[in-house]
Amino acid sequence: MVQIVYTPISDETIRLLAVGDMIKITGYIYTGRDAVLPKIVSLIERDQIKDTKINLQGSVIFHTAVSPAGVGPTSSNKLEIESSIPILSKAGVKLHLGKGAISERTVKELQHYNSVYAVMPPVTALLKNQTNSVELIAFPELGMEAFYTLNVFEYPAIIAAAHGKSIYHG
Amino acid sequence: MMNQVVIDKVKEALITASSGFREDQKEAYRRAIEQEGHLQSCWVLKTLLENALVAQSRKSPLCDDTGIPHLFLEIGKNNVLTGDLLENIKEGVREGLKCLPGRPMAIKGNTCERLDQSGGLDDDPQALQPAPVLIKSIDEDILRLHVLMLGGGPAIRGKTYRVFHRHNVNVVIDEIVAWSKDAVAQLGCTPCTLAVGIGRTQFEATSMMIESMVYGNYGVQSELENEITRKVNESNVGALGLGGNVSVLATFLNVGPQRASGVRIVCLRPCCCVEPRRACVIL
Numbered sequence: 001m002v003q004i005v006y007t008p009i010s011d012e013t014i015r016l017l018a019v020g021d022m023i024k025i026t027g028y029i030y031t032g033r034d035a036v037l038p039k040i041v042s043l044i045e046r047d048q049i050k051d052t053k054i055n056l057q058g059s060v061i062f063h064t065a066v067s068p069a070g071v072g073p074t075s076s077n078k079l080e081i082e083s084s085i086p087i088l089s090k091a092g093v094k095l096h097l098g099k100g101a102i103s104e105r106t107v108k109e110l111q112h113y114n115s116v117y118a119v120m121p122p123v124t125a126l127l128k129n130q131t132n133s134v135e136l137i138a139f140p141e142l143g144m145e146a147f148y149t150l151n152v153f154e155y156p157a158i159i160a161a162a163h164g165k166s167i168y169h170g
Numbered sequence: 171m172m173n174q175v176v177i178d179k180v181k182e183a184l185i186t187a188s189s190g191f192r193e194d195q196k197e198a199y200r201r202a203i204e205q206e207g208h209l210q211s212c213w214v215l216k217t218l219l220e221n222a223l224v225a226q227s228r229k230s231p232l233c234d235d236t237g238i239p240h241l242f243l244e245i246g247k248n249n250v251l252t253g254d255l256l257e258n259i260k261e262g263v264r265e266g267l268k269c270l271p272g273r274p275m276a277i278k279g280n281t282c283e284r285l286d287q288s289g290g291l292d293d294d295p296q297a298l299q300p301a302p303v304l305i306k307s308i309d310e311d312i313l314r315l316h317v318l319m320l321g322g323g324p325a326i327r328g329k330t331y332r333v334f335h336r337h338n339v340n341v342v343i344d345e346i347v348a349w350s351k352d353a354v355a356q357l358g359c360t361p362c363t364l365a366v367g368i369g370r371t372q373f374e375a376t377s378m379m380i381e382s383m384v385y386g387n388y389g390v391q392s393e394l395e396n397e398i399t400r401k402v403n404e405s406n407v408g409a410l411g412l413g414g415n416v417s418v419l420a421t422f423l424n425v426g427p428q429r430a431s432g433v434r435i436v437c438l439r440p441c442c443c444v445e446p447r448r449a450c451v452i453l
Contacts, residue, residue: 065275069235069236072235075357099411122235124230125228125231145291
């Protein structure tokens with residue numbers, strides 16, 4: 001059965017998700033990858049995120065570029081992306097959406113902050129119809145790697161890590 | 171001198187390569203869907219095939235990482251490649267990237283700025299330079315261009331290195347299988363197609379690997395190719411790493427000339443689930 005997950009996501013919703021669950025995400029989500037996520041982390045560490053219009057509570061971060069070619073997951077295990085997951089989770093991000101195996105350490109960090117990791121196939125052509133709007137939020141100088149918010153309808157994903165378990169580590 | 175016919179042909183080839191599966195590729199997915207017993211992985215395979223059909227009907231990108239254009243040119247004995255023709259081919263690539271549209275991911279700046287990306291990105295998809303052109307002579311009396319679009323994920327997981335073969339083909343195959351298992355587990359975008367070139371130098375092995383993507387056919391697999399595919403599939407990585415018995419759809423193996431030596435240079439590219447994105451056109 002496919003579960004519909006609406007954003008912002010509550011702690012209770014996360015508690016009910018398990019590895020292998022098929023979900024569809026609807027609502028506003030953020031996007032970020034290698035270039036911008038370390039900058040968002042830096043804003044959090046310097047306590048400057050509150051001075052922006054970014055609200056990470058209950059949020060989703062989709063590891064993707066945003067360009068005229070569309071959107072699609074990039075590898076979440078790239079250094080700058082995976083290393084952002086713990087601090088973003090601590091700051092309120094509930095679901096990290098990307099692709100590829102993440103480390104056991106990251107799985108444990110996700111558990112600690114009651115956050116989950118989900119994967120989606122690179123189905124850019126299908127996602128085009130499921131993306132209602134795109135808005136640039138921060139760091140425009142990064143071009144396609146800037147921080148955006150998307151309004152999405154039923155983005156398909158599968159929970160790959162939750163509550164200390166993952167599809168990668170048994 | 172501008173040759174609009176050539177430019178248009180190259181442009182269309184780039185769009186075709188980027189926006190659909192070939193028939194043998196679709197058939198490989200259909201076989202994989204039949205074979206895959208893992209519920210979630212089977213859903214991924216079906217969704218990927220559906221995505222390809224939608225992309226093909228709209229002529230839109232299969233994946234947002236539209237890739238770096240790689241060109242492979244076959245030249246018959248009586249055909250001539252001029253600098254002018256090469257410029258028209260490059261213009262066709264630029265127009266293809268504009269029309270697709272390609273992802274604007276050319277990095278601006280000097281040596282250091284291009285390395286650390288501090289010079290920023292060019293907003294124009296056409297600014298993306300194609301990789302150096304590979305040229306091969308053929309017996310046919312034509313000039314045929316193959317356009318390949320190579321994404322970043324497989325480039326991260328690919329490997330080119332030496333293998334001490336110990337005068338035993340199984341040693342080389344086992345090493346390819348070991349590399350592939352690591353690469354496929356980390357790739358994320360599985361099911362993958364393994365493109366493998368074996369040559370005397372790093373350049374030759376990489377050229378052989380590119381050629382394997384140009385000529386590889388999912389419906390025509392050698393014993394060695396089947397053996398590699400079967401052994402890597404035993405790792406049960408599955409689609410998107412979710413588990414299951416289809417991690418690899420096929421292997422495209424291309425063995426070139428070899429050196430009198432105990433060493434073989436092997437180049438492996440674990441092509442992601444939308445690759446090899448390729449199309450060809452007779453110019």
